[in-house]
Amino acid sequence: MNAGLFNRLLLAPEAYNFFQFCYLLESHQVNLRVPDLQSKSDLTLQFCAWPYLGFPASELKQALPESVYDYKLPVVFTTFMGLIGTDGVMPNWLIAECAEKKDGMENLTAFLDMFHHRLIAMFYQVWKRFYYEFQYRPNASDRLSQALLTLIHGRRSLDIDPRYYLGVLKNLNKKNKNTFGLKEIVHYVIPAASEVVIEEFVPVKYPVPQLSMGTGIAFENAVLGRFLYDANSRIRVFVKLNNYSILNLLYENQPVRMILQTLVKKYVGCSLDVELVVRISAELLPLAKLNGTTPQQLSAGVTVGQPEAGMQFSIFLGVL
Incomplete structure (x- = not known):
């Protein structure tokens, strides 16, 4: 972090939330002097308690020359969790004398600020442990x-x-896999989906090889005929969309389709096949035009003619 950006932050700390301010400093390797944060930066900050008793308008205050004692480090004031100030826990007479900046209070205030900085910095570290998105790195x-x-x-x-x-780690790590977890995964990958419906026990027609009459064997049972319907190995996912552009991302070899396919297969394993079906209003689909500057090609996401108002189309997008 360059010194210019560091100085700009010190000049306007009121524009930031406390956690946002600390996260911005930490992400740019500013040393908050906390053992949990290992930084080689020479830029160091001191948090001090705002000593005045007026109603604070922000969580942070800029360090003005008349409000700062002879500190060696750059100072940013906080208006909460202070030993002195509006919510201070010290005796009232001591808080009042610190606010009035009476003679002899400089050393005591500086002594209390050492503990205040430690409490504030550790408060930020504890908060960050409960917000995983702030710990995530690329x-x-x-x-x-x-x-x-x-x-x-x-x-x-x-x-x-x-x-x-x-x-979706909490879903992938579950021992008992169910339709609710699969819905959460689909909603995570396709947040624009207005509705997700899971249909279980989808029958699939399989041909049964027969070398001669009566020799067709499947699942250790004799089968009469040339085909077998299996309803225990396939489920169907219906995704309702209100945006046509999302449909184009769910075709084969599209990035969203690949992400959804990978996570779904990781969740259901190899014992189940998952079909993907998109439900979309006919009004959202483009019409195929034989003339025009950009004619639409006939495909799964194009309609021919004028469909009825409110008509819903189901578009089969294959097996994930």
């Missing part, structure tokens, strides 16, 4: 992400961006 390079990815056989075996796995 490509899941942070320690917590690496530990979480070990629950699904580590990072090396992943074929898509690890952040997508981390987003």
